[in-house]
Amino acid sequence: MELALRFLGVGNARALSLGSSAAVLETDGAPVLLIDCGPATLDAFVAAYPQLPPAVFITHAHLDHIGGLEGLYYKLATGPAAVPVKLYVPVALIPTLQRRLADYPNLLAEGGSNFWDVFQLVPVSECFWHHQLQLTVFPVRHHQHLSAFGLALEGRFLYSGDTRPIPEILNRHAARGEWIFHDCALHGNPSHTGLDDLRREYKPEQIARMVLYHYESPDAGHQLAGQGLRVARPGERFALDHRPQCVGAVIDDPPETTPAPPQPRLCQTP
Numbered sequence: 523m524e525l526a527l528r529f530l531g532v533g534n535a536r537a538l539s540l541g542s543s544a545a546v547l548e549t550d551g552a553p554v555l556l557i558d559c560g561p562a563t564l565d566a567f568v569a570a571y572p573q574l575p576p577a578v579f580i581t582h583a584h585l586d587h588i589g590g591l592e593g594l595y596y597k598l599a600t601g602p603a604a605v606p607v608k609l610y611v612p613v614a615l616i617p618t619l620q621r622r623l624a625d626y627p628n629l630l631a632e633g634g635s636n637f638w639d640v641f642q643l644v645p646v647s648e649c650f651w652h653h654q655l656q657l658t659v660f661p662v663r664h665h666q667h668l669s670a671f672g673l674a675l676e677g678r679f680l681y682s683g684d685t686r687p688i689p690e691i692l693n694r695h696a697a698r699g700e701w702i703f704h705d706c707a708l709h710g711n712p713s714h715t716g717l718d719d720l721r722r723e724y725k726p727e728q729i730a731r732m733v734l735y736h737y738e739s740p741d742a743g744h745q746l747a748g749q750g751l752r753v754a755r756p757g758e759r760f761a762l763d764h765r766p767q768c769v770g771a772v773i774d775d776p777p778e779t780t781p782a783p784p785q786p787r788l789c790q791t792p
Contacts, residue, residue, distance in 0.1 A: 524550050525678055525762040527703065529754045530566040532735040532743070534707065534714070535586040540743070541566055541756050542586045543736045545681065545703065546575075548759075554653040555579055555610075557673060557681060559590035564597075570757070574598070577608035577652060581662075581683030582670035583618040591623055598640035599630060606642040610652070612659055612671045613645045660691050665713045678762045679703060684736060687715050687723035699731070699765045703754070706734040708742045717746065731766040 526548040531541020542560025546553045546567065556567060556575040567575055574597060581587060591609075598607065611619060624637035644650065649658045657675055662685035664670035672691065674680040680696040682688065682704045696702050710716025714736065720729060735754040737743050747753045752766075 524548075525675075526551075526759050527679060527681075527701070527762060528553075528570065528759040529735060529756060530556075530563055530570065531560065531756055532737065532754045534736050534738050535584070537737070537739055538562075539740060540737070542589075543684075543705075544587070545735075546570070547675075549653060557581065558587040558683075559594060560586045561589035561593075563590040564593050566756075575607060577610065579610040579646075579657075579673055580612070580615060580619065581672065581681075582664060583615050583622055584665070584684070585622070587684070588619065588623065592629075595623075595629065595637055595640055599635050606640055608644055608652070609641040610644045610646050610650055613647055614668045615671070616643070616645060618669075658695055660695060662686075662688055662691065674700070675762075676700075684714060686710070686713070687719050689723050689725075689728075692724070692728055696728070696731075701760060701762060701766050702728060702732045703760075704732050704734055705736040706732075706746065706751075707737045708745055709738075717749065717751075720751075733760060733766075 528546045528548060530544045530546060532543055533540025541562055544556065544558040544560055544563040547555040553571045553575060554577065556578045558581055559578055574594065598604065629635060629637055646659050649656055655675060657673055660672050660674065661668055662670050662672045662683055664684045670683055670685065672681055672683045672685065674695040677698050677700060679701040680692065680703065685705050692702065704715065706715045706717065706720050708717055710719045733752050733754050734746055737746060743753045
């Protein structure tokens with residue numbers, strides 16, 4: 523099974539030209555899990571793949587990360603009958619998601635449909651199984667305590683979601699050579715990591731494995747890259763079957779001597 527992560531958008535809430543930060547976990551080139559669904563994410567997903575997302579993981583309930591779920595609801599509720607889309611939501615976020623999206627009165631003007639009718643809500647806490655992979659969920663430092671979460675696959679990647687620096691999380695969930703996809707802008711604030719924060723809080727070895735996203739503008743991305751850091755671009759795909767190379771190296775075509783990472787744990791089916 524070949525694993526990859528493709529970014530659909532890499533910007534913060536005001537960087538419209540970069541798209542809302544969202545990524546897709548692929549297996550053998552097929553999309554299996556969308557991470558976050560901002561206002562323009564669904565269009566970007568359909569442009570990249572000839573289908574709607576089969577499953578979505580939500581990192582937090584800010585609208586630049588969930589605003590596209592309403593559009594996905596309408597497509598599912600008014601389209602041909604289909605299998606409900608799995609919606610993996612950290613338990614602490616469910617009440618907020620309910621208030622922000624599902625409580626809207628009469629989502630369809632003609633009535634007869636609830637927000638959750640087209641989704642299979644899967645509450646998650648520390649880990650969950652999807653597509654025969656066991657993914658780890660962890661709280662991050664964003665906006666308010668237990669209001670945002672990240673996602674990791676042992677031996678392959680860690681996706682921070684929106685966060686301040688979380689060195690204790692990386693030491694636990696990204697200590698085996700994993701790719702680290704991390705929120706970072708030129709300038710930090712109480713909810714997000716900045717360049718100075720990155721260099722102060724993380725080891726050089728960790729920074730060397732990072733791919734930065736959720737930055738504030740295309741120019742900010744160029745400046746971060748100019749500092750010798752690896753920066754994600756909209757549509758960019760990262761192969762997860764090999765360890766990250768040095769910044770500036772060709773990441774999708776590593777040398778044959780690159781050691782393979784530990785294999786992720788697979789669900790044993792009878």
